[in-house]
Amino acid sequence: MLEKGLVIKTTGSWHNVLAGDKTIVPCGIKGKLRKRGIRTTNPVAVGDNVEFYRMENESTGIITNILARKNYIIRKSSKLSKESHILAANLDQAFLMVSLVSPRTTLRFVDRFLATSEAYQIPSILVFNKTDLYSDELIAEMKQLREMYGSIGYDSVETSAPEKKGVEELKRRMHNKINLIAGNSGVGKSSIINAMDPTLNLKTLPVSEIHKTGKHTTTFSEMFELASGGFIIDTPGIKGFGIIDMDREEIFHFFPDIFKYSKKCRYYNCMHTNEPDCAVKEAVEKGNLSISRYESYLSLYYDDKGKYRVSKY
Ligand SMILES: Nc1nc2c(ncn2[C@@H]2O[C@H](COP(=O)(O)OP(=O)(O)OP(=O)(O)O)[C@@H](O)[C@H]2O)c(=O)[nH]1
Numbered sequence: 379m380l381e382k383g384l385v386i387k388t389t390g391s392w393h394n395v396l397a398g399d400k401t402i403v404p405c406g407i408k409g410k411l412r413k414r415g416i417r418t419t420n421p422v423a424v425g426d427n428v429e430f431y432r433m434e435n436e437s438t439g440i441i442t443n444i445l446a447r448k449n450y451i452i453r454k455s456s457k458l459s460k461e462s463h464i465l466a467a468n469l470d471q472a473f474l475m476v477s478l479v480s481p482r483t484t485l486r487f488v489d490r491f492l493a494t495s496e497a498y499q500i501p502s503i504l505v506f507n508k509t510d511l512y513s514d515e516l517i518a519e520m521k522q523l524r525e526m527y528g529s530i531g532y533d534s535v536e537t538s539a540p541e542k543k544g545v546e547e548l549k550r551r552m553h554n555k556i557n558l559i560a561g562n563s564g565v566g567k568s569s570i571i572n573a574m575d576p577t578l579n580l581k582t583l584p585v586s587e588i589h590k591t592g593k594h595t596t597t598f599s600e601m602f603e604l605a606s607g608g609f610i611i612d613t614p615g616i617k618g619f620g621i622i623d624m625d626r627e628e629i630f631h632f633f634p635d636i637f638k639y640s641k642k643c644r645y646y647n648c649m650h651t652n653e654p655d656c657a658v659k660e661a662v663e664k665g666n667l668s669i670s671r672y673e674s675y676l677s678l679y680y681d682d683k684g685k686y687r688v689s690k691y
Pocket residue numbers: 507508509510511537538539540561562563564565566567568569570581582583584585588593594595596
């Protein structure tokens with residue numbers, strides 16, 4: 379019998395498929411599937427909706443079809459390679475976890491992530507974690523940042539793992555959706571997921587230990603079903619979305635606040651750098667557009683040869 383399922387984990391040639399009856403069926407792939415579609419090293423990714431058959435023994439299965447993807451995020455297999463590795467598919471939204479202390483997330487990192495999420499057309503939400511460690515100054519800074527990003531259209535949530543702050547709000551926002559969680563190593567992604575659903579019991583490490591190994595604690599791609607409903611992908615090794623190439627001339631399209639002002643620039647092909655009568659620069663001078671956002675834009679614009687790679691974060 380042909381069944382439909384959701385790929386929740388991939389390890390080499392095996393793919394764990396969550397079936398309609400809630401059982402998890404390790405599946406191989408029908409040979410023919412491998413040749414189709416985009417040039418990827420993995421034909422099936424976490425988040426894929428698939429059709430599969432169970433084998434006679436019923437404990438394993440074979441995937442025969444991948445249903446059309448709403449979106450997907452990729453990583454290039456190597457710098458020169460034309461082949462990509464699909465990290466995850468069918469994301470409903472992404473949560474970028476940031477912290478203002480230990481470790482401090484840079485705004486450059488935040489803005490690169492948000493621009494990439496715009497390019498992928500994946501709605502993003504900021505999560506300010508470790509608020510229990512913030513001084514009064516940092517609380518004030520967080521408030522300003524939340525207002526600034528909120529005015530562009532990015533929601534944010536304040537969380538603390540030990541205090542369980544914001545945990546219910548995250549559960550609500552993630553309910554019945556496929557959610558990606560990203561952020562620098564040590565900001566507390568796994569800790570917050572554990573706070574949302576202690577049965578998941580993900581491995582976490584003190585920040586001091588992370589620096590010693592230089593590696594993310596989370597090292598493989600897996601999707602977890604939350605007891606409160608919905609799925610969450612705790613991203614390993616990638617701090618952001620993986621690689622995306624943008625043409626230099628279109629980078630400002632992925633900064634909604636800059637894009638808004640760009641329509642009033644004198645030149646239709648204004649890049650908002652040195653051109654006269656640039657409405658973007660005027661907005662920065664008047665304080666209507668955040669300087670840090672503009673600087674993030676420039677840092678992407680002046681990146682190597684106009685192509686920017688998110689892996690450079
Ligand atoms: N004070 C405080 N510490 C936290 C909070 N969240 C996480 N931590 C600590 O920060 C350290 C790193 O947390 P992890 O959850 O492992 O971080 P991660 O983002 O999953 O890191 P990677 O898997 O390496 O990407 C651990 O020692 C946690 O206990 C928080 O809200 N407040």
